[in-house]
Amino acid sequence: MPERVRPIEEALPGHKRYIELHQQGWNNGEIADAMGVSRERVRQVLSFYGLKSVKSASRTVADKQLVDAICRLYDFEDLREIAKSMRVAASALEEAVRQRDPVALTLRAQQQAENHKAALEQRLQEKLAYWKSVSPIGLLTVMSMRRDEFGEFRAGAQCECGRETSVRLGYLRRGLVLSCGKPGCHSQVRASAGVFKAKARQAAKNEPKHRTARA
Ligand SMILES: [Zn+2]
Structure with a gap:
């Protein structure tokens, strides 16, 4: 019915x-x-009420609002937040800004990307400093830190034998990788595996937690 x-x-x-x-x-x-x-x-x-969705926001943005919005975008405010505070549809505001000053739209994205990069760099430096300070873990001394293609932290480390190796920080924390893996080093590690693993896990436990500081 x-x-x-x-x-x-x-x-x-x-x-x-x-x-x-x-x-x-x-x-x-x-x-x-x-x-x-x-x-x-x-x-x-x-x-x-027999109403259907409007295809796209047809509400026009007043000229004064548009100028104001562009200023706020240059102050790195979020477009959605600006639209909300002006009680206009975000899509309508975006379109209006795009026509008037397209650069204003890309500013915040750029700023966010830069902030993100700087934050990641700082985190890498903190992790590197910490893992250097608790090295060696097994036979490995941490020398560098990066994020790999899966988004995991990966340490560059030098083994006691002089070889350089790269190890997931997660494996280092659990004491799963404790040397470069060459037979001589491997048997050395096996002889003291318990002590090495305990140290790795203790170091992981004491690792400073990342504070998510979002502006
Ligand atoms: Zn080695």
Whole structure:
């Protein structure tokens, strides 16, 4: 049996905000974001009143708002946050900015990438300093630190025999890799495996925890 379309004037109190945003030209995805519900929920609510999602935000951004938004983008504010505070649809604001000053849109992304890079570099330096200070782990002395292609920390280390090797920090922490692995070194490690492993695990336990400092 087909559902009855409810007149907007008789909207339930909990539905009024959906209708308001819809009438301001927000599309269902944007309403869902703003209300903290699923897109499907927005579609459901609007369908009670016979309303369908607008294809893309048709709401125009006032010129003064646009200038203001561009200034804020140059201060590295987030476009979605700006849109929210101006109560305009993010997609509409983005499109308006793109037409006026496309550079403003790429600034924050660049800034974030730079911050990210700097933070990673600092973390690598901290890890390197720590693992150097607790070296040797087994026969390995940590010399360098990087992130590998899987996003894992990987230490460059020198074995007591002089060979250089590269080891996942996770393996070093658990005492799973304790030498370059060549037969002579391997048998040396085996002779003291218990002590070496215990030291590796203790070092892992004492490793400073990464503080996620997000600006
Ligand atoms: Zn070796």
